Amino acid sequence: MIDLSTHYLGLKLKNPLVVSASPISKHLDGVRRAEEAGAAAVVMYSLFEEQIEFERASVDYYLTHGAESHPEALTYFPFLDRYNGSPDAYVEHLARVKAAVDIPVIGSLNGATPGGWVEYARKIQEAGADALELNLYYLTTNPERTAAELEETYLQLVRDVRAQITIPLAVKLSPFFTALPNLAQRFVAAGANGLVLFNRFYQPDFDLDSLEVVPQLTFSTSDELRLPLRWIAIMYGRVDADFALTSGVHSGTDVIKAMMAGAQVAMLASELLSHGVKRIGEILAELPEWMQLHDYQSIEQMQGSMSQLAVADPAAFERANYMKILNTLDHRLPHAW
Numbered sequence: 411m412i413d414l415s416t417h418y419l420g421l422k423l424k425n426p427l428v429v430s431a432s433p434i435s436k437h438l439d440g441v442r443r444a445e446e447a448g449a450a451a452v453v454m455y456s457l458f459e460e461q462i463e464f465e466r467a468s469v470d471y472y473l474t475h476g477a478e479s480h481p482e483a484l485t486y487f488p489f490l491d492r493y494n495g496s497p498d499a500y501v502e503h504l505a506r507v508k509a510a511v512d513i514p515v516i517g518s519l520n521g522a523t524p525g526g527w528v529e530y531a532r533k534i535q536e537a538g539a540d541a542l543e544l545n546l547y548y549l550t551t552n553p554e555r556t557a558a559e560l561e562e563t564y565l566q567l568v569r570d571v572r573a574q575i576t577i578p579l580a581v582k583l584s585p586f587f588t589a590l591p592n593l594a595q596r597f598v599a600a601g602a603n604g605l606v607l608f609n610r611f612y613q614p615d616f617d618l619d620s621l622e623v624v625p626q627l628t629f630s631t632s633d634e635l636r637l638p639l640r641w642i643a644i645m646y647g648r649v650d651a652d653f654a655l656t657s658g659v660h661s662g663t664d665v666i667k668a669m670m671a672g673a674q675v676a677m678l679a680s681e682l683l684s685h686g687v688k689r690i691g692e693i694l695a696e697l698p699e700w701m702q703l704h705d706y707q708s709i710e711q712m713q714g715s716m717s718q719l720a721v722a723d724p725a726a727f728e729r730a731n732y733m734k735i736l737n738t739l740d741h742r743l744p745h746a747w
Contacts, residue, residue, distance in 0.1 A: 414708075416709045416713070417674060418652050418674040425694055426669060426673070427678065431453045433683070435455050438507060442511060444687045448691045451513050454539075459523065504517055504534060515538070522546060543579075544602075545606075568600040568602055582609050585638075590641060591644065602651060608657050635655070635664050635668070638655045638657055639667055642673050654677050655673040659681065661696065670713070
């Protein structure tokens, strides 16, 4: 019998499909339907640092926060007194979700700077969360700020959050670091039990009629899977953490690739927001058929089987692959070009 179970953040999950932080978890019915469809766990939508600080210090906080940004950038923030409700309402909603379902519920904090707001990590734990995901979402624009300074800020934030909780802690990262494996090791040393790869920065666009910079939401595609796939495959067996792959998970094939790279779970949101939570069951149904055809009896058997440590050509993940691709492209060009 095919065993789809896996372990993530000390939790035994019935399968590797986890609903990532999204509007789905804003509604009890959404989480219930995700559980019925087969989701093994759900990550709550994020509680933002800005929400907590807004409630504490009112809008005056934003007149001095982020001095490196243009003052008009303050309009990028939604009406924070209404966005996702108050911080305490978030904690209360998490408690209701936890009471309503049997699958693990993972809280989500989104922030970038150390501060008193991290005490909400403890409140999320007290509300019943089985683990916490710390989403590090920040784009520095100050040319005077060094990478080392930014990394130390992140590390201190992880230490501060770890000091507030005893439940497992995962850190959700962007790919924009010079030496990602080294930083990953330092996050583990700071208290992270897992790493979620990767955060998607939503890129703004230009409205050429109004001549304004406008937010732009684009759902992921399976093509985006390759970036987290590569880095998980590189770090598997080298960094002592559980890995969650997110961004680009849309099919059973995507989930299988994530497992073979070395991920413990595959997280998805865009596919569910586009086609409904019923897709969880459809994706799950694809896994046993492929596993049986390729003689895999369990998810844990395949995890890491195509990591850099396991493949016959480890250089395929590095610079050699870049040169190989360019050489292949050269042969494909029409002779008359």
